[in-house]
Amino acid sequence: MIDILVHIVIALGLPPLLLGVIGKTKAAFAGRVGAPFLQPYYDLARLFRKGVVISETTSWIFRAGPAVTLAATLCAGLLIPLGRHTAPISFDGDLVLFAYLFALGRFFTTIAALDTGSSFEGMGAAREVSFACLAEPTLFFALITLTRLSGTLSLTPMLNHLDLSVWLGTGAALILMLAGLFVVLLAENSRIPFDDPNTHLELTMIHEVMVLDHSGPYFGCILYGAALKLFLLGALFVNVALPFTTGSSLADWLVFLAGMLALSVAVGVVESVMARLRLIRVPQLLVAALILTAFSLVLVVR
Template sequence: MADMLLHFLLVLVMPPLLLGVIGKTKAAFAGRVGAPYLQPYYDLARLFRKGVVISDTTTWVFKAGPVITLAATMIAALLIPFGKHAAPISFDGDMVLFAYLFALGRFFTTSAALDTGSSFEGMGSAREVTFSCLAEPTLFFALITLTRLSGSLSLTPMLNYVTLPLWADTGAALLLMLAGIFVVLLAENSRIPFDDPNTHLELTMIHEVMVLDHSGPYFGAILYGASVKLFLLGALFVNLAIPFSSGNTYLDWLLFVACMVALAVSIGVVESVMARLRLIRVPQLLVAAMILTAFSLVLVVR
């Protein structure tokens, strides 16, 4: 019960902190002090207190998009284990549900953007679904590889199977898988080099351009859902990259939190040392990530 409560607490509280750590890391690289680590929490609180402006041309889809997207992401949070602790919900095939809950959220986000009738938001939606079509196979190749190794179709036993002896035996395949998942992590969360979450130039945006017409609590739900999605894909990466446990339950939780913060710092470093790719280069990088995870599957098939 204590593990389940900690699981829920981390899902609810920690995701915005990752955004604060990323922002602080980027500020340090630029020689600035930067916003406080807790700035994302302040921003969310301000948005949830604001009113809402809704265009007369929109329908119920526009209002449902942020709510359904956040709900789907929170359900996905119940399926993935944090560290070596079991997820609150686990069953055979939950890895498919985990992946397609993100797809459900993406569908309603793009539908809400298209519902506005804006050409800019239509452009961002087209880019979002195009890049996701290339990122999704990478995730499934990684999950199939883990299924082959663990013999399970459930995320909890699948990820808990990744231990130091497994790294010693199939380290090359796991490294290729980690590289592919990290690329998907950046692409699915619209981070540099795929997108710049801080820009407001419509011709260069992907995710941000889709939510230009949302405001108040709806926009807050979108930002919070995006941070939870970053947290969950980061948890998937950390579960694979840190295959050991201390034997102490609470120390394992602290290790997981520390690794998530370290991952946020690494994302901030990547965004500080790289520039945003040209749009024609983005599919090439996503295809390369897919090939890496496909090779990882080839290496474990005997």
């Protein structure tokens, strides 16, 4: 029961901090002090205190989009274990629900953008779903690889099955899978080199262009949902990358938190040393990630 409460507290409270760590890392590379680690929390508090401006051309879909997206992501957070602990909800086949809760959120974000009637936001929505067609198979190949290794379709026993002995036997496949997952993590969260969440009104934007009409609490829900999505995909990555248990519940939580912070630093490093790709290069990188995870499955099955 305590582990479940800790799971919920961490899943709800930690995601904005990851954005703060990424921002600090990028500032350090640029030789700046940067915003404080808690700046994302301040931004969310400011947005939730603001009013909302809604276009007269929109319908209930525009207002429901941020709420449904956030709710779907929160539900996904109950399915994935954090560290070596059990997820609050676990059943056979929950990995499919985990993946498609993200798809549900993307669907409502997309139709909310289309509901504005803006061709600019429609352009971003088209790009979002096009690239998702390449990112989702990569995620599923990774999950199928883990299913093959663990013999289960549930995320908790699947990820808890991984240990040093599994890594020693199938390390090459897991490294390929982690490389593909890291690319998906960057793509799904609109990070460089796929997109830049700090830019506005650029013709190469993907995700940010879809939420230009949102403001106040609606925009706050979108930002928090994006941070939560980064946290959950990062948790999947860390669970695979740190396949050991200390025997102590507290120590396992600390190891998981350290892994998440290290992953945030890694994302910040990538964003600092790489430029955003040309739009026509984005599908090529996603296909490369798909091939990596497909090869990882081949290595496990053979």
